[in-house]
Structure formats: structure tokens, C-alpha cells
Amino acid sequence: MGEPRRGGMSRRVFLAGAGVASSSVALAACSREGEGFSEVASLTTATLAFDGERQAGIATPTQANLNLVGFNLKDGVTADGIRNLMQLWTEDARELAAGRNPLSSLEPEMVERPANLTITCGFGERVFDIAASGAKPQWLHDIPDMPREQLSDDWAQTDLVLQICSDDAVVCAWAMRHMTRAGMDYVRTAWVQQGFMNAYGSIPEGHTPRNLFGQVDGTVNPRSDDEFADQVFTDDGSSSLVVRRIAMDLDDWERLDRTSREEAVGRRLSDGAPLTGDNEFDAPDLDARDEYGLPVIDMNSHMARAMPPADHPGQKFLRRPYNYNLPPEPxxxxxxxxxxxxxxxxxxxxxxxxxxLRRLLEADRLNEWTTHIGSAVYWIPPGTADPGSGEARDAFWGETVLSRGRG
Amino acid sequence: MGEPRRGGMSRRVFLAGAGVASSSVALAACSREGEGFSEVASLTTATLAFDGERQAGIATPTQANLNLVGFNLKDGVTADGIRNLMQLWTEDARELAAGRNPLSSLEPEMVERPANLTITCGFGERVFDIAASGAKPQWLHDIPDMPREQLSDDWAQTDLVLQICSDDAVVCAWAMRHMTRAGMDYVRTAWVQQGFMNAYGSIPEGHTPRNLFGQVDGTVNPRSDDEFADQVFTDDGSSSLVVRRIAMDLDDWERLDRTSREEAVGRRLSDGAPLTGDNEFDAPDLDARDEYGLPVIDMNSHMARAMPPADHPGQKFLRRPYNYNLPPEPxxxxxxxxxxxxxxxxxxxxxxxxxxLRRLLEADRLNEWTTHIGSAVYWIPPGTADPGSGEARDAFWGETVLSRGRG
Structure with a gap:
């Protein structure tokens, strides 16, 4: 949950503002005001650059479809095996993101139009234990036990994760199959978390997407280069990913009237403005009182609990949430x-x-309708460079730390 | 499976060719050749007309997302209850398709941009038994037992079905929630079959989508008004829907070389051309022999088995397939x-x-990699007219037959 912001910008503005490289995102120059046409590249040709200082799929715009795959190493896979896997996975992900056919794949037609495909890799703690113990970040451990959470083994920590996203669900499915098949000598699938966001081009410029509670879900995310450097990426281009699977009780939530929903969140449903403000991006005033002297924004509203306190302004991060909506359990x-x-x-x-997270799970009013059922933490290796580029970057995911682990 | 055709046309050509009404599909006139821009309406404003001679969601272009929901009537629901349900469901589906908030819904923001939302209703046999026995079509019964099928109760016949499709997955999820909630006094969900196709605007004009076997899956479908009138819709605008859930063993399929895959299907993988032809839409020549006197197209290839025989040219229908790709079973x-x-x-x-179906399940070479695991048949009521329009059409789904059932 939380208070993301990136959705508040158009993809176009975001791409420009964050300085994200895109190898073939061409922008239509012919949008016509008042007719609802937005300036986005045609999905028939849209791609996002695979190689770079940072992995794609983090600061790049959120695509419509997510296949998040947790893998565990097969018994007996050593440091050398992990290096081999990273080499072949990186090569194949690079080809798929560019719309080229990976080596030995017999299905070139399935990869021709990547529709902004990104494949982002993360390492669980066990990869460091096996292959790079000296390089393990001190924060790479389970999230501490939290109040109210009901974690299921079905969504537990894994050794590796691939975040596979595309604006085309067929591409997203195919890329998952290819990567799973390519890695099958080394890993087996522990879980797949599938999710969706709004379709490419379905949200007008300046509108923030909504989650299934009807809340705008993208207000306070980093957007400038400085904010990404401050909050998300270390100097070497690495990062971390926390996955929390959060069940939402829509049946109960929908029994609330709109005022109660807005009080629980701290923002207006209509436009996402804080209850003390006029516009989505207005700074909330937690001290404001109404005519009866009561706080306008409940101190236990989701927004108030999620805000970084004045003495800890660094409690900010990038939210990249996806919805899931499965059939009812039998x-x-x-x-x-x-x-x-x-x-x-x-x-x-x-x-x-x-x-x-702790502030939220202790007292967020939204807890009445949400339950955390899965948790995992991964180190995100820096971005890669195409081997032919001559740049001083890893040629494959985690090359530097994995080398160190073998020394 | 089968040999569909509609994907071979662009949405634009299709809309024009089939004469499908669309209340606000505006087409960008500014596509620029060679830059990959296609002439499609922005998803921020795209809608498909709900009311018409025929229900939307059949001849209209296939959207990216499917939520197919099978419902069973709750105990004790009578003919009057079914009429009530149809009235409220039709009203709400009409509002949702237009991007308007259904009566009593508290979430107007979730329905603003329908992204070509269609909600199509079908009646199972039991609805006629309860509310319209005299009107039951003679074909409305289970598909007869077939060789090789392994039908599961999980995907069995239901009393009602809603086919909910949108090019935006959030809309598709929301519409399912709304319709399920709206009907909860009368029905409970028996199953949900979720599926996906390529994203809106992701397939260039003239290209046919592919299924997860890599086959083009849209070659022989009806496309002209005459073909739809001949194959799909009766004069009153009604139709029938057969749902078959078909598991595909991708792991085994992917062990085949491309030549073997093409022989099993009867078409080239690269462009969908029959093995005797040069282009996707060429008529296959089942009598052609190769240099050794062997048939070029295997008589048991999927295409050859699916083709209507010369003495039964009427064995044609509209395929509207969706892919599913779920995590492996535990x-x-x-x-x-x-x-x-x-x-x-x-x-x-x-x-x-x-x-x-019988010809295919008896000897189609693809049977080695496919298993039919679900089957259901529904009557599709004619299209509706907005109550204010004064047109002589049903105001709600099935009005005419349900009236008859009560008489």
C-alpha cells in the first residue's frame, strides 16, 4: 500500500524527467487536443533498453502485466552453477527485451514485439551464502515479524526472483516460459505472483492509477533523477526489492460509505487530494483541525502512518504495486x-x-481490510552493459559479487 | 483450437467491414507510415456500444482481457427472480460499458474509462427449465461425450455465464466484481476462467495473433456481415456459446522441431500459410503431394481435421479464444x-x-499435446435496446423468452 506518486505523471513526462533511456520509444507528434489521444509510442514497436547503469523495470514506467517468479536453486547447484545461470539468463533477457530470438529458442515469432518488456533479477540471501558470502548486504534478511501479518509458506522467501513485466500479456507469459525453461537445470519455480495494472495508454496524462480499493496509488513516489539516486539506487546502480503480498477484503471494504473510506486512507477518493488539500500533490497538513477541534486527517489513516516523520525524512521508497484478482477460494x-x-x-x-511497514501494521486503519500474507527480500544487482560495448559494467547480473564469491 | 480468421484483419478494417457500431471509437488520422503507429482509438476514450441487434463481445474485436464467470442460481430462485436479475444486470452492464456509474455503486472513478468493455450474457439449460421451458433451443444440452476428453467438475456447465472483456485489466476486474456483487441475491460464482490476448494496439495491421503454441490463431473466422449472419447470429440476433477449456502441454510441444510442429498444425509457423500455400489466407490444397507422392498436408493435421468437408460446408463458427498461463500445479x-x-x-x-470437435478429438495430431478439461453450452440472448430508444427490441437480456416462460 502506501503513497506512490509516479502514476501522477504521464509516461512521456516520466521518461523525459527521469532520464530513462529507451532504445526505440518514438513519440507520436500528432496528438490532437480534446480527442483523448495521448502521446505514447505504438505498442507494436515499444521497447525499453535492457543494458544500463541500473536494471530496467524499476524506474521505467509500470507496465500492464506482471509475472513475478520466485525460484529456488536445485540441490547441489554451486557458485559456478549460479554464475552459469546468470550468464545465460542475462543473455536471454537482453535478447527478449530487444525483440530478438534467444539462442536455441525455436519461437522467434513470439518475441518480435516486446511491448516494453523488462526482466529484472534479484538475489535472495542464499545466493550470497553459496556464491558470494563476503558481499552480502547487511540488510539482506527476512523482514522482522510484524503485527497482524499472516505469512503463508506459499509466498515465502526464495533464492532468486525474476520480475517480468510487459504491456502485452502474451509477451509477458512467453518471457516467463522462456526464462523458466532456460534456467531449469539450475532452479525450480517456487511461486508465481501474477498481477495487472492499467493498460498502456489507458490513463490520460496527469491521472494516477487506482488500486482495487479505488484509491489513487501513485502519489508520493520518487520522480526526479535526484530522488531516485537518493531513495532507490546506490552509486553502483544496485538496489533492493521487498515483495509483500497483501490480501484485500473488498467485500467488507465495499460496505463502507465514501466518507469512511476517505477517512481510512486520509485522501479524497475522487482525486487523491489529502483531506486538508485541494489537489493530489498538495502536502497534507496533519495539524489541521475541523470545526469541532478534531484532526481533519486521522493520525491512524493510511497516509498519516505511511508519511516519513520529521526526524526520519529518509523513510521513502519506490512503490511499484500490481493488483491481483483471482477467483474466490473454493x-x-x-x-x-x-x-x-x-x-x-x-x-x-x-x-x-x-x-x-511497522507503523502501518501497528495501527493503520486500513489494516481492518488488508492482511499481509507473503514477504521476501532481494538484492537487485546493478545494470549490465552489452558485452560489445566496452563499458566498465557487469556483463551479466551480479558478475562482480559472484566473482568475488569464487575467489 | 481451430482455424480462426478475424485476427488477420486490423481492428479498423474489422470494425468497418463488419459494420459494428461503436459509440465513441474515433480513429486517429495521423498515423505515419514506417513508424509503427497504428490507427486505433486511444484507450482513454474507447468504448463499444452495449445496445444493438446483437450483444457486443461476439463480433466486436477481441479485447486483451477475459473474465468468463460461470454462475449457478441460488436455491429457490424462481422465474421472477431470474427476470429481476436480468433487468438489473442489463442495466448495470449498459452503464459500465458506457463508462457511467451503475445505480447504487459507490465507485464512479473505477468505471470512467471502459477501454472497450463488453459484458455478454448467456443462459444455461436450467434457466429455460425454470423460467422459459417452451423456448429452449433443441441444441441447448451438454456437448456429447468425446474421445480423449478429461472433463473436470471445476469447469462444468453452469446456469448462467457472463463474458466480461476489456482492453484494461483493471476495468475487467472491476466489472466482474460489480456484476458479481449486483447478482449476489440470485447467483453464486461456480468458476471464473481468466484469459488474455495481445494488448490493444500491439499487433500491427494485417498480423494475426498467436496462441502459446506459437500458431497464428485467427485465420478462418467469419469477417463480413454475410458470414456473421450465415454462421453466428440467427435473424433475431441470438447465438450460442460453447466454452471448451483446453489444457496445452507446452513442455512436450516445445521439444518438437519446427517442421514437426508445422506438420501437426498443417500451417507454417512463420506466417500461418497452409503448407501448400504462400500466404496465410491461401486455400489449402489437401490433394497436393510431395516429390515422394506423400500428402503435403497431413490428413490428421489440425487444419485438415478442422476444415468443413465438401458435403458439409456449414461446419463453420466464430472462434474467440483466450490464453491462460497459470503457475504450475503444486x-x-x-x-x-x-x-x-x-x-x-x-x-x-x-x-x-x-x-x-468430434473429428478433431478422434484424430487431430495436436491431441498429443492438448486435453479438453471443461465444457459448457449457453444460449446467447439477442441484443438489447436502450429503454428510451423506442426500438422494438428486448430492454433486458432474454426479456422475450423469459416473458414467455412466465405466461
Missing amino acids: GSEQLSNAGLVFLAYQKDPDVQFTPV | GSEQLSNAGLVFLAYQKDPDVQFTPV
């Missing part, structure tokens, strides 16, 4: 089985993420 | 759990669909 009286695959990127979860 | 050694939610629309399944 025998359940619920109308659906819905929630968020909540992806948080930051430099250091211990400092930036976990304190916010 | 404990399975398979890399995924994938297949098709295969939706077939025709006037009369007994005459047009079932003979083709």
Missing part, C-alpha cells in the same frame, strides 16, 4: 480473492522500508 | 499450467460445432 463466501503484489524498491529496507 | 514437474479458454460462437452447435 468454499469461500467471498466474492473474490484480491489484493496487491506490492513491490517496494529502496537502497536499504532496514532504514527506509521496515519502519514504515 | 507438486507438478511441468513448467506451467497453460492452455486456452476456447470460446466458439455459432447458430447451432449440433450442426456447426460438434461435428468438427
